Amino acid sequence: PAITNHMPTAELQRLDAAHHMHPFTHGNGLSAKGARVITRADGVWLNDSEGARILDAMAGLWCVNIGYGRHELAEAAERQMRELPYYNTFFQTTHVPAIALAARLAELAPGDLNHVFYAGSGSEANDTNIRIVRQYWAEKGKPSKRKIISRKNAYHGSTMGGASLGGMAGMHAQGGLPIPDIHYIDQPNWWAEGGEMTPEAFGLERARQLEAMINELGEENVAAFIAEPVQGAGGVIVAPDSYWPEVQRICDKYEILFIADEVICGFGRTGRWFGSETLGLRPDIMTIAKGLSSGYQPIGGSLLSDEVAAVISGHEFNHGYTYSGHPVACAVALENLRILDEEKIVERVAEDTGPYLREKWEALADHPLVGEAKIVGMMASLALTPDKSARAAFASSAGTVGFVCRDRCFANNLIMRHVGDRMIISPPLVISRDEIDILIERAWKSLDQCL
Ligand code: PLP
Numbered sequence: 001p002a003i004t005n006h007m008p009t010a011e012l013q014r015l016d017a018a019h020h021m022h023p024f025t026h027g028n029g030l031s032a033k034g035a036r037v038i039t040r041a042d043g044v045w046l047n048d049s050e051g052a053r054i055l056d057a058m059a060g061l062w063c064v065n066i067g068y069g070r071h072e073l074a075e076a077a078e079r080q081m082r083e084l085p086y087y088n089t090f091f092q093t094t095h096v097p098a099i100a101l102a103a104r105l106a107e108l109a110p111g112d113l114n115h116v117f118y119a120g121s122g123s124e125a126n127d128t129n130i131r132i133v134r135q136y137w138a139e140k141g142k143p144s145k146r147k148i149i150s151r152k153n154a155y156h157g158s159t160m161g162g163a164s165l166g167g168m169a170g171m172h173a174q175g176g177l178p179i180p181d182i183h184y185i186d187q188p189n190w191w192a193e194g195g196e197m198t199p200e201a202f203g204l205e206r207a208r209q210l211e212a213m214i215n216e217l218g219e220e221n222v223a224a225f226i227a228e229p230v231q232g233a234g235g236v237i238v239a240p241d242s243y244w245p246e247v248q249r250i251c252d253k254y255e256i257l258f259i260a261d262e263v264i265c266g267f268g269r270t271g272r273w274f275g276s277e278t279l280g281l282r283p284d285i286m287t288i289a290k291g292l293s294s295g296y297q298p299i300g301g302s303l304l305s306d307e308v309a310a311v312i313s314g315h316e317f318n319h320g321y322t323y324s325g326h327p328v329a330c331a332v333a334l335e336n337l338r339i340l341d342e343e344k345i346v347e348r349v350a351e352d353t354g355p356y357l358r359e360k361w362e363a364l365a366d367h368p369l370v371g372e373a374k375i376v377g378m379m380a381s382l383a384l385t386p387d388k389s390a391r392a393a394f395a396s397s398a399g400t401v402g403f404v405c406r407d408r409c410f411a412n413n414l415i416m417r418h419v420g421d422r423m424i425i426s427p428p429l430v431i432s433r434d435e436i437d438i439l440i441e442r443a444w445k446s447l448d449q450c451l
Pocket of ligand 1 (some may be wrong): 061121122123124126156157158162228232234239261262264287289290300422
């Protein structure tokens with residue numbers, strides 16, 4: 001029989017377990033019942049095959065910024081598929097969706113990030129960035145500048161390049177990672193690592209590790225520093241206020257490129273179009289993906305400053321993906337950007353629903369299990385702790401309480417993720433006040449069930 005939404009759930013789960021390898025999942029990590037089958041979605045709500053309505057407080061994987069079910073994007077895809085379903089821009093050709101999206105991105109991006117090199121995902125775009133920054137310095141007659149500085153517990157993707165730029169120990173432990181010439185400084189996670197320092201002093205200390213690393217490696221060997229404005233997959237780590245100005249000062253002082261990985265923070269997540277604007281950063285390169293198309297089509301890219309683009313354009317850059325600038329993905333992304341703009345969704349996050357969520361989210365810090373509650377725009381985290389005043393970690397193996405809490409949320413029809421013992425959310429930016437109330441109510445209930 002045809003495999004459709006109408007097939008019994010148990011049979012769908014059996015076929016899934018038999019044939020489908022899930023990313024970032026231990027085979028036995030699927031519950032005995034099997035993976036939940038998501039059948040359709042609208043706004044912030046997912047339906048599963050058993051009729052449950054689940055509030056998706058992760059916007060898929062931090063990507064469905066305009067919410068599910070926007071027919072305009074389906075129509076944009078259909079129009080484009082009928083007119084020109086595919087063509088590339090490699091060999092002296094181009095097409096309207098790639099041009100229009102590039103021009104729109106140049107308008108939206110801060111500073112002189114006026115040029116886009118398209119990729120199919122955030123990981124691919126970060127692979128591109130590794131090649132761009134090294135090629136940039138080679139073109140400038142400084143080929144020794146190859147090393148890239150990143151941060152422990154950063155996430156920059158799952159390809160060999162992306163996962164090497166990332167600082168996730170669990171990923172580095174598999175498959176021969178990281179590739180050479182990537183170096184890591186500590187993350188600005190005051191709650192877990194700040195010890196007796198004030199957040200401000202700790203922020204400065206962590207920022208100055210960048211300077212120390214540049215000096216240790218030799219400025220003449222360092223190509224770039226890469227960072228997420230707010231570390232997402234690492235647990236929505238919001239740096240102390242002292243951190244970013246000091247990082248920017250260091251990037252300005254030394255001759256290195258600054259790559260802001262805006263794959264999560266871009267397109268309204270932090271209450272401005274880009275996290276770099278919220279945090280006062282001036283990157284030379286930005287990685288974009290996810291919210292660029294609200295996840296309706298796979299697309300990513302690297303936004304380059306005038307200077308970087310000019311240098312890279314000096315010779316043929318031997319790099320590109322079959323789906324770089326895919327016309328259907330570009331058309332869908334353009335329509336997504338139109339909706340974000342015309343419906344003033346970013347402004348709503350900044351002025352209305354963002355502050356509303358902040359007030360409710362920060363109140364969760366009153367829960368006995370919650371230490372800090374952090375939020376920027378529409379990305380937020382809770383640090384779970386057995387002892388708030390000592391900022392203690394649970395003694396049990398890392399992640400156990402967070403794992404239980406995540407499962408309680410799931411059972412209560414709320415998708416909230418855990419990273420170790422941090423609970424994180426990143427809801428669709430269109431979430432309403434009423435839906436925020438439901439999110440918070442289910443979060444409280446799930447936390448209570450962990451006591
Ligand atoms: N960079 C950041 C900051 C991310 O959060 C992600 C994905 O979560 C990536 C890069 C990788 O993007 P993709 O999964 O589209 O390859």
